[in-house]
Amino acid sequence: MVMMGLELTGQLPFKQVYLHSIVRDAHGRKMSKSLGNVIDPLDVISGISLAVRPPRYLPSNQLASRYF
Secondary structure (H helix, E strand, O other): OHHHHHHHHOOOOOOOOOOOOOOEOOOOOEOOOOOOOOOOHHHHHHOOOOOOOOHHHOOHHHHHHHHO
16 A cells, blocks of 8 residues: 555655554464463473463363363
8 A cells, every 4th residue: 555655646645554463373263362272472482382281271261160
C-alpha cells in the first residue's frame, strides 16, 4: 500500500503504521493459553523438553478439572 501510494500520488498514504502480530500454531490456530498451545520462549532457550509438558502448558480447562 505504501509503495503503491508513493508511485501513484508521490505521497505517503499515512504517517504512522501500527504492527500487530498474531502468532499461530502449526494448525493455523491462534496461540492461546486456554487452548494450551502456548510455549514460553525462555523455556525453549533454556532447552526444556516439551515431552515432559510442565503443568503450565496444559490448557486451563484441564487444570481446573484437576482441582475441582
